[in-house]
Each structure stands twice: as structure tokens, then as C-alpha cells.
Amino acid sequence: MRKSWTRMLTSGLVLALLVGCSGNNGGGGGANAGGGDSNGQGGSEAGPTKFSISMRTLNVSYVEKNPDINKDKYVLELEKRTNTDLDIRLIPHNEYQDKMVQMFATNDIPDVVQGTGGISGPELAGAVENGVFLPLNDLLQEHGQDLLKFIPEEAWKRMTDSKTGNIYGIPEILSNPSRRATWIRTDLLEKVGKEIPTTVEETMDVLRAFKEAGVEQPYAGRQNFKYADTFFGAYDVLGYLNQFKVFPDGKVKPTFFDEENMKQAIQIYKTMHEEGLISKEFATIESADFKSIVTSGKAGMWSMNANELPIWGTQLKENVPDATVALIPSPVGPDGKGGYAHYNPVTRSFFINAKAKDKAEDIVKFFNWMVSEDAELFFSFGIEGEDYQVTDGKPVFEVPTDAAGADKMRYLNYWLWLVQDTTYNKRVSELSDSGKELIDAFDNMLSNEGRRGIEFDPRLEAMVKYPELNPKSDELPPLILEHVLRMVYGREPIDNYGKVLEEYLSKGGNEIIEEATKRYNEKENAFE
Numbered sequence: 001m002r003k004s005w006t007r008m009l010t011s012g013l014v015l016a017l018l019v020g021c022s023g024n025n026g027g028g029g030g031a032n033a034g035g036g037d038s039n040g041q042g043g044s045e046a047g048p049t050k051f052s053i054s055m056r057t058l059n060v061s062y063v064e065k066n067p068d069i070n071k072d073k074y075v076l077e078l079e080k081r082t083n084t085d086l087d088i089r090l091i092p093h094n095e096y097q098d099k100m101v102q103m104f105a106t107n108d109i110p111d112v113v114q115g116t117g118g119i120s121g122p123e124l125a126g127a128v129e130n131g132v133f134l135p136l137n138d139l140l141q142e143h144g145q146d147l148l149k150f151i152p153e154e155a156w157k158r159m160t161d162s163k164t165g166n167i168y169g170i171p172e173i174l175s176n177p178s179r180r181a182t183w184i185r186t187d188l189l190e191k192v193g194k195e196i197p198t199t200v201e202e203t204m205d206v207l208r209a210f211k212e213a214g215v216e217q218p219y220a221g222r223q224n225f226k227y228a229d230t231f232f233g234a235y236d237v238l239g240y241l242n243q244f245k246v247f248p249d250g251k252v253k254p255t256f257f258d259e260e261n262m263k264q265a266i267q268i269y270k271t272m273h274e275e276g277l278i279s280k281e282f283a284t285i286e287s288a289d290f291k292s293i294v295t296s297g298k299a300g301m302w303s304m305n306a307n308e309l310p311i312w313g314t315q316l317k318e319n320v321p322d323a324t325v326a327l328i329p330s331p332v333g334p335d336g337k338g339g340y341a342h343y344n345p346v347t348r349s350f351f352i353n354a355k356a357k358d359k360a361e362d363i364v365k366f367f368n369w370m371v372s373e374d375a376e377l378f379f380s381f382g383i384e385g386e387d388y389q390v391t392d393g394k395p396v397f398e399v400p401t402d403a404a405g406a407d408k409m410r411y412l413n414y415w416l417w418l419v420q421d422t423t424y425n426k427r428v429s430e431l432s433d434s435g436k437e438l439i440d441a442f443d444n445m446l447s448n449e450g451r452r453g454i455e456f457d458p459r460l461e462a463m464v465k466y467p468e469l470n471p472k473s474d475e476l477p478p479l480i481l482e483h484v485l486r487m488v489y490g491r492e493p494i495d496n497y498g499k500v501l502e503e504y505l506s507k508g509g510n511e512i513i514e515e516a517t518k519r520y521n522e523k524e525n526a527f528e
Contacts, residue, residue: 048079049362052087052110053350054103055415059093059287062411074412077383081374082366094286101125104132111356112363115349117473118158119168120458124351128161128168133351134360135166143364144170147419150371155345158457162525169349170367176423176442177342178450181306182230182330187323188215188300196328200234200268203301203331207277210300219272220302221282222290224475225484227303228282229340233451234333235265238341239476242455242527244516252516254471255453256480256501261334263497269488283485297323303340306446307414307424309438310399311406318403327441330449339449341474344457344527347422370419379417380427399432454520455527462515466508479504 057063066072069088079086089110091099096116100123103109109132115121119128127133140148151173159169184206189196192209210218221228232238239256247253256262272278279285285293293299295312297320304312306327316323330338350367352360369375381388381397388397400406413425424442429435463470471477476484483500486492505513520526 046083048083048085049359049366050085050087051112051356051359051363051366052089053112053114054089054091054100054110055114056091056096056116056348057093058415059291060407060411060415062407063090063415064093074382074416077378078416081378082369084362084366094288097123109353109355111353111359113351113353115169115351117344117346117349118457119161119349122470127351132354133168134354134357135164135168136170136352136360136364137165137167139360139364140167140170143361144368146368146371147364151419152345158344158346159349169351170364170419171346171350172348172419173345173421174343174347174423175345175421176447177345177452178339178442178446178448179305179307179343179423180227180303180340180450181327181441181446182301182303183294183309183312183325184301184328185215185297185299185323186326188213196326197331198329200231200331200333203230204268204271204277207272207301208275211275211277215300216298217279217293218277218300220290220293220299221278222285222287223283224481225269226287226474227290228278229474230303230330230338231268231333232265233340234331234338235261236333236335236337236451237262237265238451238453239480240341240453240471241459241473242344243341243451243453243471244455244520245453246520250517251513252454252520253513254477255451256476259498259501263494264334266484266487266494266497269484270490270494273488274490283489295319306438306441307422308410309441310429310432310434311403311410313434314401314406315403327437327445329445337449337451339446339451342450342452344455348418350418367419370417375417376420376427379412379420380425382412397428397431399428399435452528454516456516456519457525457527460512460515460519462508462511465511469504469508469512477504479507 063069069075069090070086075086075088078084087110103113104125104127113124113127113133115124136144147170151171152175155171155173156167159171160167184196188210189206192206192213194206194209195202197203197206207218219228219230225232229238235258237256237258239254243255244252245255247257269278273280273282279293290302291312294302294304295315297316309325309327313325316325330340332338352363356363377395381395384390384395388395390396400409409428413428414422424435424438426439429439459470468479469477475481480500483492483497487494487497501509518524
């Protein structure tokens with residue numbers, strides 16, 4: 001399969017290979033080491049390639065608290081290993097979309113732009129269609145062979161304009177799409193004498209027991225149900241960007257059109273709100289406060305990405321020494337299934353500004369190095385002699401047990417490593433009990449749960465046309481979300497939900513369903 005995909009990239013391939021045979025050093029060296037620089041200086045005397053890159057902070061404390069990330073020793077070490085000079089421009093996690101749109105509107109675009117997925121995300125504001133970025137096909141063939149081998153076809157498709165065959169971005173990948181998990185405080189579970197719940201009903205029983213035991217927030221809620229959609233998942237009504245399905249009438253609709261299951265899911269949240277099993281203010285709790293609630297020991301159960309277990313678990317332990325936490329199977333609904341919306345195979349992506357064409361070759365080499373063994377060792381353990389030792393030819397590394405050390409590892413393993421399989425870091429995870437638990441959860445539990453629907457990429461034109469009906473990757477469309485919140489807070493009857501669907505259809509939903517059904521039947525960029 002990969003060979004056939006690779007053959008699709010061959011525009012100019014023969015010429016590129018002939019030209020590049022003296023310059024391509026694969027993934028073993030730095031960006032322009034041995035390959036000549038983009039200014040034609042050539043040879044070993046080439047100076048570092050300077051380029052700017054915008055990056056979302058992703059709630060990584062090490063990054064957000066760093067006074068100058070460009071002077072961080074690991075960034076300097078990365079520059080040394082890749083013969084580059086980076087100008088990293090941070091974009092605050094919670095302001096990402098607005099800041100990106102502003103960046104394109106003002107034309108203050110860095111040499112490399114980090115996106116969050118494919119080529120048509122709203123954060124890119126139509127930049128690919130407007131020719132802001134370089135097509136990378138020939139550059140990848142000449143200077144990114146290791147990337148082409150490492151990144152699967154499914155991910156490359158997300159970075160490709162299906163009409164032209166042009167690849168516009170380099171993706172970071174996620175091999176296991178079931179990334180989010182249900183977490184529970186097992187010390188509290190033992191305290192109230194309950195078993196790990198498996199169904200919605202058993203979960204409610206546990207949350208009530210937590211409440212009686214004095215747990216401040218039995219279930220940690222968050223604004224717009226982000227990382228608080230456990231029960232929408234149980235009833236299979238998540239309704240996000242990749243949560244379309246074929247209904248019995250043959251039409252492709254968002255899953256929240258399953259009216260009866262949606263009403264049951266809303267009722268669960270309404271009951272939780274009325275009984276104090278979720279914070280009365282959950283609709284205003286943002287990501288930083290959510291993390292603080294969990295790691296300060298105020299929550300009994302919550303949802304979060306499983307790969308956060310080592311750092312969140314460490315921070316919780318520092319604040320509440322007796323606390324123990326585990327990843328458990330998500331509660332199942334009427335169909336016997338549960339879990340969260342599957343991620344698409346691209347978690348981050350990197351686009352090269354067309355105005356940076358003169359240094360694009362070295363930028364591609366920089367990313368190609370990311371999948372080398374040298375990169376894996378550096379991003380896993382840090383700097384030899386300082387963060388780890390080599391004994392008998394093997395790295396000897398001690399996994400940090402304090403929050404600061406865990407946060408630093410999160411920065412290295414996850415944020416600074418731009419192209420990898422970000423499911424989990426096997427080298428580090430194998431060295432600790434929590435890491436082994438993480439591997440087991442991904443391989444034997446999460447791989448068997450979660451909701452995988454139909455996704456359209458580029459997204460449906462009708463969705464763009466009607467912003468009120470346009471969902472995010474993990475949020476319901478604004479129109480649906482507003483009504484659901486009103487129902488949970490008791491300001492609108494749940495029985496009105498049918499009328500909400502009628503309102504959705506009358507305000508453009510019919511066009512969305514018609515376009516979704518047509519594109520699905522014609523297999524036009526419809527991913528399952």
C-alpha cells in the first residue's frame with residue numbers, strides 16, 4: 001500500500017532524485033549538515049538555517065512558564081543537532097484559533113506554521129487554498145525519505161489536496177485513535193466500598209457514593225463538555241466533526257440525531273447537576289482550572305488523554321500523597337459500547353510558508369531528522385551526561401518522580417518532538433509502573449473502545465456556510481450545545497429536543513445532511 005502511495009508523489013521525482021543524490025543525507029544528520037545550505041554556501045561550512053515557527057503551547061506548563069523558550073537548553077541542543085536557528089513563536093493554548101486567524105489576516109506568517117490536523121482546519125483560515133504554503137511533494141521525495149517511510153498513508157492523505165495531489169503539510173501521527181480515557185481515584189473507590197463501574201447506572205451509583213463521602217466534585221466537568229463527554233459517548237451521540245453515521249433512512253447525519261439516546265444522555269447530566277455530582281459551574285470551567293481541580297484531589301472521576309497519566313498522576317500524588325488513580329474502561333450505554341470520539345491520525349501538522357522557499361529544503365531535512373534514532377534518544381531522555389548516562393552501550397535513565405521532572409519530560413517527549421507517533425513514548429513508559437500501566441491501557445483497553453464515525457475532510461461546505469451548525473473536533477455545534485446546556489441547567493425541557501433538531505434542519509441542517517450523504521455515497525474525502 002505504501003509503495004502505491006509513494007508512487008503518487010512522483011511529480012518531478014526522477015529529476016529530483018538526480019538533482020538530490022549528492023545532497024540528501026536522510027534522517028541521520030541535521031537539517032543542512034553535509035547537504036549544503038539553502039543559500040548555496042554548501043559543504044561543511046554552512047551556517048545554521050534560520051527559520052521561524054509558530055507553535056501552540058498545548059497547556060504544557062514547562063513551555064507556558066518558560067521566560068524565553070528560544071533560550072531553553074533543549075531548544076539550543078535541538079538547534080545544535082539539526083544545524084538550525086529557531087525562532088519559536090508561542091500561541092497560547094486557549095487563544096489558538098483566534099490568534100491563528102489574526103496571524104493570517106495581518107499576513108504576519110512565520111516560515112513554518114503549526115496546524116492541528118489536516119489541510120482544511122478552521123485555524124488555517126483557507127491558507128492552503130489561497131496558496132500561502134508550499135507544495136511539498138518534490139521536497140519530501142528528495143529530502144524527506146525517512147518521513148515518507150515513517151508516516152502512514154492514512155496520515156498523508158489528510159495533508160493532501162485531493163484535486164491536485166499536492167501535499168501541503170508534514171503530520172505528527174497517532175497510531176491509536178482511542179486516546180481519551182476514563183480516570184478514577186481508586187483510593188476513593190476503595191474508601192466507599194465500590195467496584196469499578198462498567199455501565200452508566202453503576203457509574204452514577206459510584207458518583208453518588210463519592211458525594212456522600214465528601215468528594216467535592218465526584219465527576220469533574222468542563223466548559224462545553226470538553227473532556228466531560230463520558231455519557232454522550234456511552235449513548236453514542238457525541239455529534240462532533242467526525243461523528244456522522246448512516247441512519248436507517250439511508251441519510252448521513254450527525255449522531256446527535258439519535259433523539260432518544262440524546263435525551264437519555266442529557267438526562268444523565270441533568271441528574272448529575274441536580275444532585276451535585278458535577279460542579280454547578282462546570283459550564284464555565286476552562287482547561288487550566290479543570291487540571292487544577294483534578295490534580296489538587298477535588299475530583300473522583302474525569303476524562304483526559306491517557307498519555308497524561310504519568311504527569312497528572314505525579315502531580316496528584318504530590319498534592320494528595322495517599323491518592324491512587326487508574327484508567328478504567330469507559331461506562332457502556334444501551335449498545336454495550338462506550339468511550340470517546342476517536343482522533344484522526346494527525347495530531348499536529350507543519351506547513352512551510354511559500355515565502356520561505358529558499359530554505360524549505362533545510363526545513364524538510366529538519367523534520368526528516370525528527371524520525372531518526374538520534375531524535376528518539378534525545379526527545380526520550382534528554383542530553384547524554386546530564387539527563388542520562390550510557391553504560392555498556394545502553395542508555396541508563398531514571399524516570400522523574402516529582403512534578404517538575406515529569407513536566408520537563410512531557411515537554412521533551414511530547415511538545416518539542418514535532419513528528420512522532422504520539423500515542424505514548426515506549427522508551428520512557430517501559431521504565432516505570434505508571435508507564436507500564438499506560439502501555440497496557442492503550443494496547444488492551446482503549447484499542448477496544450471509543451466511537452469512530454464518518455468524517456469529511458475538507459469539512460462540508462454547508463458547515464462552513466452555517467457557523468451555528470459547525471461543530472469542533474470535540475464540541476457539539478453551537479446551536480445544539482446551547483440548547484443542551486439549557487436543558488442540563490433546567491431552563492428548557494428535555495422533551496423539547498425534537499424541536500431543537502427541527503430548528504437545526506431549518507437553519508441549514510438539511511443542506512449539511514444532503515451534502516454529507518452525497519459525499520459519503522460518492523466516497524469524496526469521507527473517512528471512516
